[in-house]
Amino acid sequence: MRLTNFLSLFALVSATAVQAEFSQYLSEIPECGIQCILQILPTSVCGLTNETCICENEDVAARTQSCLVQNCTVLESFQVANITALGCGREHPDRSRDIIYTTVLGAFAVLCVIMRMISRWEEGGFNPDDYFMAFAGLCMIPLLTTGDLSAKYAFGQNIWDIPTNHIVLGLQFFYWGEICYFTVLGACKMSILMFYLRIFPSQAFRNWCFSLLGVVTMAMVVFQLMTLFQCWPISYNWHGWKGEMQGKCLNIQAFNYASSAVNIILDFAILILPLPWLIRLKVGLKRKLSIIFMFSIGIFIFIVSVLRINFVNKFKASVNPTWDYTDAIIWSGVEVHTAVIVPCLPAIRSLLSRRCPKIFGIDTQADTNKSYERSRGRDIPRSKSFKMVSITTTCAPGKVSDEESEDGQRFSNSKVCFNLGDQMKGTVHTGITGGRLATFRSNEHLVPEKHDM
Incomplete structure (x- = not known):
């Protein structure tokens, strides 16, 4: 500056x-x-x-x-x-506690990740989307630490009210916190996309997912590198304000506007990506709306990202950065914590429904069995080798040939029901109305006629 x-x-x-x-x-x-x-x-x-x-x-x-x-x-x-x-009798304003309060939400986000991991472990194991979310949870620890220390030493106060060594420490913690911020956001987006890949068998959908996954990865790496080298030499980030060393920086405000815009676009793309496939489900309206709602809870991440952009203009070459950045830091914290919490909610609900089924929902075993057709008046036993995603597509008139399946069962003039299964574990569950029941592997997808799911 x-x-x-x-x-x-x-x-x-x-x-x-x-x-x-x-x-x-x-x-x-x-x-x-x-x-x-x-x-x-x-x-x-x-x-x-x-x-x-x-x-x-x-x-x-x-x-x-x-x-x-x-x-x-x-x-x-x-x-x-x-x-x-x-x-002149002017008071020294201090909003550092406002920044520290956001770490409470961050601690809750870490707790949500832990609960998600417990839920997945109880259900039989972890998937790639869980590993990405676990990585995001681990990165939350240094993010919360740097955020808390930057507020303790500098941010939330006028820069001329702060001892010189505290200004340097505060700016150092802020710098490393920025890198953690982009890492956590990227990992959360990757986790959601990996979840999509796990449950949607449509090759067209998976191609879109892989493309978007590549864009997210590239954006995360670019933003991390630009943050790392936003000023040169790097120490200029926390010593340059003294005016005692030579250095240069990027246009900080332009960079933050660009990164915020890309982040909002990616959030929106991830949000709407599954909707065309979900809308085509031939289920009751109430069931369809509940499924779409489950996939649309990411709208909260999108809303917070949009709200944050109102404060991005504060990230610039300011005469008083430790004070002027306060609101932008708070909203950045809310954004990244929300990005961690929201993808964990379905797994948390599953965990709580098993612990307290009377409070948080019906028993998952009963819900899974009801998603199958009865065969000869008996419930289909639950397999422990896979996890069932409780989404069922409509049944289409079966034009299944009278060929034997691998387990020796025959189908004829039946109606085929397709349940989204666990693609990463190689299981897709199908039901037969008016015929006999079979379970197919992921390379034997049964899809509703004229519906690419």
Whole structure:
């Protein structure tokens, strides 16, 4: 950031301050600041003794700022700004707790990941989407740590109210937190897409998923690299504000607008990707709406991402970044924590329904058995070798040939029901109405006639 930007702090403090005993602080002002005051005040309308005028007159602040630019360093100008604030009786605002409070939501997000892992373990094992979410949960730990420490040392306060070494520490933690932020968001998107790949057998759908997965991966890597090298040398990120070293940075505001826009577009694409396939399900309206709702809970991630963009303009070359970035940091935290929580909700509900079926829903065993047709008046026993995704497509008139299946069962003039199964584990469950029941492997997909699912 340029020296002139930092020195405008004096103008801000002086123009908005209130009356107080100012003269007693003159001895603490750096020599360059004293020279500017003695040069400006005698020729101003305030004089040397009118404390109210000195604190509130904008012309005095502007002329003093110009003098400080020519005669003081950044650190000296901070000292002038801080003493001026004290002399004018201005309070030191502190919103660091607002940032720390978001870590509570982050801790809940980590808990959600843990509950998801417990649920999957009880159901028989983990899938690729669970591994990606576990990775996101692990990355949440350094993200929460850096967020908490950056607020403890610097962010949420005016930069001239903070000790120099604390400013450096706060900016360092903020820098590493930015990298964790993009990592967690990318891992969450990959987890959702891997979940799609696990349950949708349509090759057309899977092609779209793989394409989107490639875009998400590329975007995550690019944003991480741009964050890592947003300033050069890298130490310029936390030492450059002093004006004592040479360095250069990207246009921070443009970068944040671009990354936010790409993030929103990807969230929207992931949200609507399964809808065309879900709409074609021939099930009752209530059932169809419940299925679509389950796949649409990601809209909360999309909404938070859109709300956050209102504060992205704060991420820029600011004269007071530790204060100006506060709202943007809070909303970034809410966004990334929501991105972790939402994909875990279905697994959490499954876990809670097993623990407290009377409170959180019907028994999953009964729900699974009801999704099958009865064969000869008996329930189909539940296999322990796979997990069932409780989504059932419509049955289509079966034009299944009278060929023997691998288990020796024959089908004729039957109606074929297709249940979305676990593609990654090689099981797709099918039911036969008016005929006999069979279970097919994933390479023997039965699909409703004229419906590509």
